[in-house]
Amino acid sequence: MIGLDTNILLRFLLKDDAAQTDKVTALFENLSDTAPGYISCITLMECTWFLRHRIKLKREQIVEAISDLLDSADLILEDERVIEEALGIMVRTNAEFADVFIALRNRDAGCVTTKTFDAQAAKTIPGMELL
Structure with a gap:
C-alpha cells in the first residue's frame, strides 16, 4: 500500500x-x-x-470527485463507510463535506454531540449543535 499526500491527490483530480x-x-x-493507494481522512x-474554497468547485462536484475515488479498486480510503454516509447527507442537505465528516467521525468516537459556531451546520447535520 502506498500513502498518497494531498498534493498528489489534487494533481490527480485537477491535472493542472x-x-x-x-x-x-x-x-x-x-x-x-x-x-493500492491509501487516502487518509x-x-x-x-x-x-x-477544492471547495480555493478552486471553488460546487458541492455536487465534490460529491462526484469523492464518489469516483470510492469507486476505484486501486484506492483505499480511510473510513469509507463514514465517507459514504457523509456524501449521502451532503446530497440531501446543503451541508459541506468537512462539517458532515467531522460530526460523523465524532459520533463514531462516542461523542454525544459536536458543538459548533456554524449555525447552518448545526441546523442541517445530525449530531451538530450550536454553542
Whole structure:
C-alpha cells in the first residue's frame, strides 16, 4: 500500500500541472488491488477543503470527485463507510463535506454531540449543535 499526500491527490483530480500530472498518472497506473493507494481522512479533508474554497468547485462536484475515488479498486480510503454516509447527507442537505465528516467521525468516537459556531451546520447535520 502506498500513502498518497494531498498534493498528489489534487494533481490527480485537477491535472493542472503537466509535469506533475504525468508523474501522478504513472503512479496511479501502477496501483493495483494488491498494491493500492491509501487516502487518509486528513488527506481527504484537506483536499476537499482546497477544492471547495480555493478552486471553488460546487458541492455536487465534490460529491462526484469523492464518489469516483470510492469507486476505484486501486484506492483505499480511510473510513469509507463514514465517507459514504457523509456524501449521502451532503446530497440531501446543503451541508459541506468537512462539517458532515467531522460530526460523523465524532459520533463514531462516542461523542454525544459536536458543538459548533456554524449555525447552518448545526441546523442541517445530525449530531451538530450550536454553542
